[in-house]
Amino acid sequence: MSSPSAPPVVPRPAATVVLLRDDPAGGGTQVFLQRRVRGMAFAGGMTVFPGGGVSAGDVGDPACWCGPGPERFGDRLGLPPDAAASLVTAAVRETFEECGVLLASRPGAAPDPAADAGPWRDELVGRRTTLPALLAAHDLELRADLLLPWARWITPPDNPRRYDTAFLVARVPEGQVADDATTEAVEARWWSPAEALAGREAGELSLMAPTLHTLQELTRYPSPAAVLAAAATRAITPITPHMRREGRVATITLPGDPDWRIEETT
Known part of the structure; x- marks a missing residue:
């Protein structure tokens, strides 16, 4: 933990995508979650939505976008357009x-899975290209119209590793399959929000406060369509949790919500 006299660490911008699909068993919503490798520096062992920090190559180019521009995302998230453009680009890249x-898709086409998308993914993971460069090379548009802002979470000031994270929701495109082919996770699959929350209660899943709160919110909606409809008009205020430590127990509360609290043993 940082010294009490040290200034807070400046949060790093990051983006998380809550991927949605209709439950194939019939009715309801499922979300895609990944259990991160336990030894990772941030959120090791936690079950999270796909996402990560903004990188230097995540420079949004509205000319290659289909859908709302950075100004629209910035207005919703309370950010300048250039920062919002980088967050949306990072969200698509990380997903x-x-x-x-x-x-992403070719102009006028649906975002179908491309036969050669595997090598494209390898190029990005290996940092041999950037998402804007990849899209330009293959005549693809970033499908900003498939993403909607949901929330913005900022890590508490006393944390030595801080993020200012935009949460966005998106329905997984028809025909595309979310997989577990990442070295950052030991497990990845679709869950209903209620199932994931039950897993936490049973001690099977570890969830950070933003993930837990998001899953709790999603239980209010009967379908992905209902989630997206709510996201379109949702008011977004940045949330910075309060954390109080007593020994190994950390109590986390949310400003403006006195009934919400969790305790974590560290």
Whole structure:
């Protein structure tokens, strides 16, 4: 933990995508979750949505976008357009890298899976290209119209590793398959929000506060369509949890919500 006298670490911008699909068993919503490798520096062992930090190559190019521009995302998230453009670009890149879902398509076409998308993914993961360069090379548009802002979470000031994370929701495109082919996770699959919450209660899943709160919110909606409809008009205020430590127990609460609290043993 940082010294009490040290200034807070500046949060790194990051993006998370809550991928949605209709439950194939009939009715309801499923979300794609990954259990991260336990030894990772951030959120090791935690079950999370796909996502990660903005990289230097995540420079949004609205000329290659289909759908709302950076100004629209910035207005919703309370960010300048250039910062919002980088977050949306990072969201699409991280989703492709971590689970193989590519929220992009050729102009006028549906975001179908490309036969050669495997090598494209390898190029991104290996940092041999950037998402904007990949899209330009293959005449693809970033499908900003498939993404909707949901929330913005900022890590508490006393944490030595901080993120300012935009949460976005998107329905997985028809025909595309989210997979577990990433070195960052030991398990990845679709869960209903209620199933994931039950897994936490049973001690089978470890969830950070933003993931837990998001899953709790999603239980209110009967379908992906209902989630997307809610996201379209949702008011977004940045959330910075409060954390209080007593020995090995950390109590996390949310500003403006006195009834929400969790305790974690570290």
